[in-house]
Amino acid sequence: MGRHRHVTGGRAIEIPRQLVERLARARRVAVLTGAGISAESGIPTFRDALDGLWANYDPLELATPLGFARNPGLVWRWYAERRARIAATRPNPGHAALAALEARCADFTLVTQNIDGLHQRAGSRRVIELHGNIARVKCSAEEKRVETFDPQAAPPRCVCGAYLRPDVVWFGEMLPADALARAEAAAERCELFFSIGTSAQVYPAADLPLRARAAGAVLVEINPQRTPLTERADFFLQGAAGEVLPALLGKPGLNS
Numbered sequence: 001m002g003r004h005r006h007v008t009g010g011r012a013i014e015i016p017r018q019l020v021e022r023l024a025r026a027r028r029v030a031v032l033t034g035a036g037i038s039a040e041s042g043i044p045t046f047r048d049a050l051d052g053l054w055a056n057y058d059p060l061e062l063a064t065p066l067g068f069a070r071n072p073g074l075v076w077r078w079y080a081e082r083r084a085r086i087a088a089t090r091p092n093p094g095h096a097a098l099a100a101l102e103a104r105c106a107d108f109t110l111v112t113q114n115i116d117g118l119h120q121r122a123g124s125r126r127v128i129e130l131h132g133n134i135a136r137v138k139c140s141a142e143e144k145r146v147e148t149f150d151p152q153a154a155p156p157r158c159v160c161g162a163y164l165r166p167d168v169v170w171f172g173e174m175l176p177a178d179a180l181a182r183a184e185a186a187a188e189r190c191e192l193f194f195s196i197g198t199s200a201q202v203y204p205a206a207d208l209p210l211r212a213r214a215a216g217a218v219l220v221e222i223n224p225q226r227t228p229l230t231e232r233a234d235f236f237l238q239g240a241a242g243e244v245l246p247a248l249l250g251k252p253g254l255n256s
């Protein structure tokens with residue numbers, strides 16, 4: 001298989017020629033991203049042992065309906081802290097490359113497990129947020145989005161009296177049905193499916209690459225480490241998304 005050698009950061013990133021040619025002629029592309037694509041923006045992933053978001057907290061204490069019911073103030077403050085940290089970050093070249101890829105594909109769908117909104121800030125438009133968005137707040141009783149609330153309260157209350165909460169999916173909660181249905185449809189109709197920056201462990205998101213493969217798509221994984229998906233992928237580009245994606249999209253035939 002012909003390989004383009006792209007040297008960046010002193011390390012060669014091997015981009016298979018077959019993949020470049022396949023992507024250059026692809027019309028229907030779907031992408032699933034996870035925390036790894038935001039790592040280079042300074043947002044810790046979930047499962048990094050050293051600085052992962054959960055290093056100092058027990059996720060089951062905070063990112064669950066029971067955790068919120070037990071200590072709504074703590075959970076609200078934890079999300080407020082994360083929201084402030086995320087607001088101070090910027091999209092990285094990986095996010096930018098996916099926005100550029102969307103512009104060149106007739107039918108492009110970006111499904112993300114991330115709640116940081118960095119894909120939209122990088123210019124991606126067709127984004128499906130499977131796990132919600134930390135910048136949004138909703139009523140914990142009525143499930144409807146709330147735009148204005150008392151910034152001093154932790155947590156603030158809805159006019160109905162119930163607590164407000166982050167509009168994100170917690171452990172044990174169902175994913176937004178419409179978002180999941182659209183993501184599954186995109187996986188089943190695409191020619192090329194990219195799984196980028198996800199440990200491919202959390203379902204139903206982790207099922208999307210397998211669905212795409214079963215429907216006949218070429219499966220590409222981009223990750224510095226191998227995952228349970230790696231052996232099922234047609235192409236495994238081992239490296240950081242912020243380096244691999246620009247290297248891929250910079251290839252002749254793709255950088256038009």
Ligand code: OAD
Pocket residue numbers: 033034035036037039040045046047048063113114131169170171196197198199200201202222223224225227239240241242
């Ligand atoms: P994880 O923390 O499980 O996995 C992050 C993945 O990104 C790992 O496979 C890393 O090897 C990889 N990675 C690290 N740096 C990278 C880089 N620069 N470029 C590319 N990849 C890199 O995060 P997710 O797979 O997103 O759900 O976790 C999935 C879900 O688990 C999250 O959405 C969250 C959690 O439960 C909810 O909160 C509902």
